Amino acid sequence: MTNNDVPQGGFAEAGADLELVGITKRFPGFTAIEELDLTIPAGSFFALLGPSGCGKTTTLRLIAGLEEPTAGRILIGGKDVTATKAYQRPVNTVFQSYALFPHMTILENVAFGLKRRGIKNADPLAHEALRLVELDHVAGRKPTQLSGGQQQRVALARAVVNRPALLLLDEPLGALDLKLRRQMQVELKDIQSEVGLTFLHVTHDQEEAMTMADTVAVMNKGRIEQMGAPQELYELPHTAFVAKFLGQSNLFSGDVVSSSSTSMVVDAAGTKIEVPLARAQRHSGHVTVGVRPEKVSLHDSEPKAASGRNVIGPGRVTDVSFSGVSTQYEVTVPQHGAITVFVQNTSISSLHRDGDSVWLSWSVDHAFGLADEAEGEPVSRFHADLDTSMIAVQSRKDLEAELEEA
Amino acid sequence: MAFTAFSSSTAAAEPVVRRKSRVALFLLLPGIFYLILFFVTPLISLIITSLQAPDPLIFGQFVNAFNWQNYAIVIETYGEQAVRSAGYAALATFFALLIGFPLAYFIGITLRPYPLLQSLALVLVIAPFFISFLLRTLAWKQIFSTEGPVSGILSSIGILGPGESITGTTFSVVFGLTYNFIPFMTLPIYATLVSLDLRLLEAGNDLYGSPATTFRTVTLPLSAAGVMSGTLLTFIPAAGDYINASREFLGSADTTMIGNVIETNFLVLQNFPAAAALSLLLMGFILVLVAVYVKRSGTEELL
Incomplete structure (x- = not known):
């Protein structure tokens, strides 16, 4: 038939x-x-x-x-x-x-x-x-x-x-x-x-x-x-969710304090962070900017202020995890919290240890500005998505839980 | 699911059960004892009785013999009732399937998102069991009786001619059988449908199977085990039933089934050899039928 x-x-x-x-x-x-x-x-x-x-x-x-x-x-x-x-x-x-x-x-x-x-x-x-x-x-x-x-x-x-x-x-x-x-x-x-x-x-x-x-x-x-x-998505995320869900990001929030024809400067808890205008979704007011962990460099001492680089520090290394190709550092900077840094293991000895005092810097060209505010952990609500037909029920429960929290 | 348990060529992976185990034998003893006492003994007694011959001295008494003509005589005498039994049972099974399958489908699949309604519907299917089988059948006799509402309506619109009644007809007997066995048909089918993975139906739809095709190629084969059990659970007792077809209930002299004949021979005529021979023939017939059915359906691995 x-x-x-x-x-x-x-x-x-x-x-x-x-x-x-x-x-x-x-x-x-x-x-x-x-x-x-x-x-x-x-x-x-x-x-x-x-x-x-x-x-x-x-x-x-x-x-x-x-x-x-x-x-x-x-x-x-x-x-x-x-x-x-x-x-x-x-x-x-x-x-x-x-x-x-x-x-x-x-x-x-x-x-x-x-x-x-x-x-x-x-x-x-x-x-x-x-x-x-x-x-x-x-x-x-x-x-x-x-x-x-x-x-x-x-x-x-x-x-x-x-x-x-x-x-x-x-x-x-x-x-x-x-x-x-x-x-x-x-x-x-x-x-x-x-x-x-x-x-x-x-x-x-x-x-x-x-x-x-x-x-x-x-x-x-x-x-x-x-x-x-x-x-494109990885290098230039538009929202905090994308920045956090697709790979990892270090995000900073603050007001735009000055801007030139090509870039703007954000005052994030006292630290000036410069972001190219072309890589920022919003150019005024309170904004969230960020940088990918592998774009950040570690320094033993305060690097010389140079145009084209954002500098944060000093911070303390709070976690080091070695994964063969690279090492992931967790650096806690008092006013910014934990910042993640990936360093390629191109040298034989590990450069930094737990507790070391370090400075962080990255190229202004690698910074990005988001359209929305960073809020909480967007990827925290994970649950098994095993049954496609039950997804409606499942998501409903989640939403109800979310409503109760709010 | 039964499929996983009986896939044929994975036998190698299954753990090997030790053939001889005294513990197992010991645990089986009560069961074996029960079977010997309550199944084998009466069966042998029945076989002996079926071969008895009338006592030449005392009328109404029987002596052990090898009177196999008893079988020939009962086949000749009660052939009509035997055929009718098989026919009625087959009709009742057919109608029970016709009603039971959609019912089971509705409860097992349509009501699946509503567990409360599902339980309620199941209770409704089982609820008649709380009332005696005899009482329920008698109730139908009342409903169908000449003074009853159904006959009244049918007479007034001219379907039922003057002097005709519903009870005592093939219709009322098959109706009674169908009615009484619907739960036996519905429950096994429900059991297979309730565990049917609906995502398989979605897959069927996704692969260009219209709802009808998907039902035929996916739903039906996957509920075959339930249909099998249901039809067997309906046909076997229906073929030997003597309540519905009896004159006191929904039947008449024209609807006598093999069960009624056996009953009459045992209890009224006291022709024990004939009754025993009929019982054994019925048993043999059903055994052969079931064996052929299971074999032909090719679903023995699903049972």
Whole structure:
């Protein structure tokens, strides 16, 4: 039995672009996504990055058709699919839970989508997809006989075999160990460049997002905070959330006390910090500025005041953690609190020890100014995002807890 | 889930159970003793009885013999009732499945986000068990009786002709059987559906399976074990049932089932060999049927 509504025969020639227009999703009692606009160009590898409960999985489910938006439109390849059901959309999902059919063999699982669309040589195509993920030798087994990593690869094959215009990946590498994860990341990139699909990847792993995606959108509390190439996002975060969630940042708040044509000076608890105007989102009033830990240098004595460098000190080294390639120092400066510094281990002996008195400096060009204020720890509320269907309930509980705190 | 426990080629990974263990044997003793006393003994007694011949001296008494013609005679005499039993049981199973599956689906899946309603619905399914099976069947007899409301309405709109009644018909007996066995059908199916991973249905939808296709290719196979148990739990007792089809309840002389025949032979005619032979035939028939059913469904690993 085939359904006429199901896209029949043939594969998508290439990836399609995805457009979300004013998407809002409300669950009873809370709003998961607010007025979301997003355009993902065809053939790109797009990552939606954010902490659990930020609305990224809901966004994915809306695109897949597993949830209906409260308001807004979803367009795939220019066609409005908002009103269509999941099975009518040229979209496939690699579920976080794999969701392999336990009563079918691996081959039957992979061929499922092809058969529903009435494609004739489903089995050879399924074998081909399994060879792509190097699992053709287990085609006759049942999913429960496979390891977690293997199941995940089968889930990937089951989605990719359909050559969807848009492939949605919901934390697909979550259950893999580091080596397999790397392997799969490479495979995913290969598949993407080979097939030219549009990939939308949802993850809370910033490293995964940055290494794999062409474009990363950082999502928080149902909104996209910032979007751009990974390097752009890292070097010039626009908000405190992005600065803290994507890598680490040292943030300072203060009033703008003077500004020239190219830069402004912020008085942060008595320390003057200069930031280029081009790298600052706001140029007056009370602002938050920051610098990445690896951009900061340590000095034994107060460095000579030089134009183009911000200097803070003296501070005391309160923590040293050696991680092979680099050493992470935690320096406590009385009026600023703890400042993190990464130093490349280019010399043999460790230069600074716990308790040493040090000065810090960084190039003005590396400083950035944020659009909002730093507040608390934005990445502190982490919880397991294991069950995609329960995410609504989970986020709701979190929001309730948050409301109670407030 | 049953699937994980019975996947066939992972046997090597399972821990090897020591074949001979005195403790295990000791623990099994009460069970074995129980089976011998309450199952094997009556069964042997039944087999002996079924082969008895009439005592040539005292009328109404029987002596041990090897009178296998008893079987031939009962098959010839009560063939009609046997076929009717199988037919009624099959119909009741069919209708119970027709009602029980959607009911189980509703409770196990639709009501899943509302645990309170789910428990309430389950209680409602089980609640009839709190009242005696006989009383409930009698109540239906009252409802269907000639003076009852249902007959009144049906007569007034001309469906039921003058002098016709609902009780004592195939309809009322199959209705009674269906009604009485719905919980037996519903509960095992509910048990499989309540643990069905809904994300699999989402995956089915995502992979171009319309709701109907997803139901056929995912939901149904994954609830097969429950459907199996439900149909067996309904068909077996329904085939041997003698309450619904009896004249005192919903049946008449035209609806006599094999259970009624056995009852009459044992208690009224006191033709013990015939009753025993019929009982054994019924048992054999059901055993063969179940074996074939399980084999054909290919779901023995799910049980």
